[in-house]
Structures are given as structure tokens and as C-alpha cells.
Amino acid sequence: MTGLRERKRARTHAAISDAAIALFLEHGFDQVSVAQVAEAAEVSKRTVFAYFPTKEDLVVHRFADHRTEAARVVRARPSGTGPLAALRAHFLAALRDRDPVTGLNDVPQILALTRMVRETPALRSAALRFQEGAEQALAEALQEAVGVPDLTARLAASHVLNTQWLLSMDNFRALAAGRSADERYPEAVADAEHAFTLLSKGLGGYL
Numbered sequence: 001m002t003g004l005r006e007r008k009r010a011r012t013h014a015a016i017s018d019a020a021i022a023l024f025l026e027h028g029f030d031q032v033s034v035a036q037v038a039e040a041a042e043v044s045k046r047t048v049f050a051y052f053p054t055k056e057d058l059v060v061h062r063f064a065d066h067r068t069e070a071a072r073v074v075r076a077r078p079s080g081t082g083p084l085a086a087l088r089a090h091f092l093a094a095l096r097d098r099d100p101v102t103g104l105n106d107v108p109q110i111l112a113l114t115r116m117v118r119e120t121p122a123l124r125s126a127a128l129r130f131q132e133g134a135e136q137a138l139a140e141a142l143q144e145a146v147g148v149p150d151l152t153a154r155l156a157a158s159h160v161l162n163t164q165w166l167l168s169m170d171n172f173r174a175l176a177a178g179r180s181a182d183e184r185y186p187e188a189v190a191d192a193e194h195a196f197t198l199l200s201k202g203l204g205g206y207l
Contacts, residue, residue: 013051016041020058025112029059029120056126059117066101067133070161071141083145084207087160088196091167095188098181102164103171104188106181114172135161148206156203163195 019041023032034055038045052058070087077086091102098105100114117123138157142148148156170191174184 009051012041012043012047016043016048016051017058017061020052021062021113024059024116025109029055029116029123054126056122059113059123060126060130062113063101063127063130067130068137069101070134070157070164071137074138074141074145077145082207083142084160084196084200084203088192088200091164091192091196092189095185095192101168102188103168103173103175104181104184106175111172111175115176118169118172131161131165142207146207152206156207159199159203163199167192167195 016037020032020037023037023040034048035045037058038048041048048058052061070090073086073090074083077083081089094102095104100107100110103114105111105114117127135154135157138161139150139153142153142156143150167188171184171188174187175181
């Protein structure tokens with residue numbers, strides 16, 4: 001019975017999320033109410049809030065896995081590989097795989113969703129909170145991995161994640177201007193290599 005309940009909850013969660021995203025992309029985030037989302041998903045407004053505590057969570061939950069992604073990369077890195085080298089390799093692999101978090105994904109719905117998040121103040125604020133959580137998680141992982149002091153770990157985490165954010169923004173802008181992901185890819189790789197080289201010059205002695 002537990003497994004059945006979990007599957008039912010997962011289906012309800014997905015149905016609410018899909019209904020919300022479709023409405024937001026069609027009409028705009030600020031123009032759609034939670035009541036409209038509930039009606040489209042065929043659930044009550046109370047049920048929507050049971051799964052998504054805020055309206056913004058209906059969108060940003062799709063990025064939730066990325067909150068601890070950098071920390072997971074550091075903890076799972078191969079023996080003999082430094083944290084910064086592992087993060088560099090991971091970001092380059094994400095570019096190759098067209099991971100939406102890198103900004104290098106030109107699937108129309110993903111482009112539209114990314115644009116909505118970056119152009120809607122409430123969603124940008126929610127994304128910023130995720131970024132702060134990601135920095136905290138990465139800083140903790142760095143302290144465990146290489147034993148650097150708290151301030152050093154927090155500064156390093158901030159530099160790394162803000163660099164990745166800047167790179168993703170550049171990629172998104174290129175795609176939003178009409179370039180394809182395949183066309184942008186060589187430049188995205190070159191930019192990432194350059195950025196991580198700069199990071200290594202400043203952080204290499206620690207990470």
C-alpha cells in the first residue's frame with residue numbers, strides 16, 4: 001500500500017506541475033492564479049499547496065535537484081581528482097549533454113521556461129534562494145573534502161557557482177537571440193574552459 005500511495009502522490013505532483021507550467025507559459029506567471037492551476041489539474045487549491053507551499057515552487061521545484069548537485073560532484077569525485085577539476089569536468093559534460101542548467105538547451109519549452117524564470121521577479125528571487133542553498137551545500141562539501149576553513153570554503157563556493165551562473169546566462173542569451181545549441185556549443189566550451197582556468201589560478205592552491 002505504501003508503494004501505491006507514493007506512486008499516486010508522484011502522479012498528482014506531476015499533474016499539478018505540468019498543468020501549472022503549461023498555464024504559466026501560455027499566459028504568464030503573474031497572470032495565472034493558484035486556483036486556475038488547481039482547476040486545470042483537477043484538484044483542490046488546498047491540494048496544490050500541500051504539494052507546493054508557494055506559487056513559485058510550482059516552477060522552481062524543477063531545479064531543486066541542482067541545489068546539491070555541485071556538492072554531490074565534490075563528494076563523489078574520483079580518487080586523485082581535486083574538487084575544482086571535478087566541477088570543471090562536470091560542467092563540461094553538462095554542456096555536452098545540453099543540460100538546461102547550463103543555458104545550452106534550445107528545446108522551445110525549456111527556452112521559454114528559462115526565459116520566464118529569468119524575467120519574472122518572483123521567480124528570480126526564488127532561484128536566488130536556491131543558489132544560496134547550493135552555495136551552502138558546496139561550501140560544506142569543500143570543507144569535508146579538503147579541510148579548508150569555513151570562510152575559504154564559502155568564498156570558493158560562491159566564486160564557482162556564480163561563474164557557472166554567468167556562463168549559463170551567456171549561453172541562454174545566445175540561444176534567445178536565435179542561435180542553436182549546436183552552433184553555440186564550441187564557444188560555450190571555450191568560455192567554460194577559460195572561466196575555470198581563471199578559477200584555478202585563484203583557487204588552485206586550496207582546491
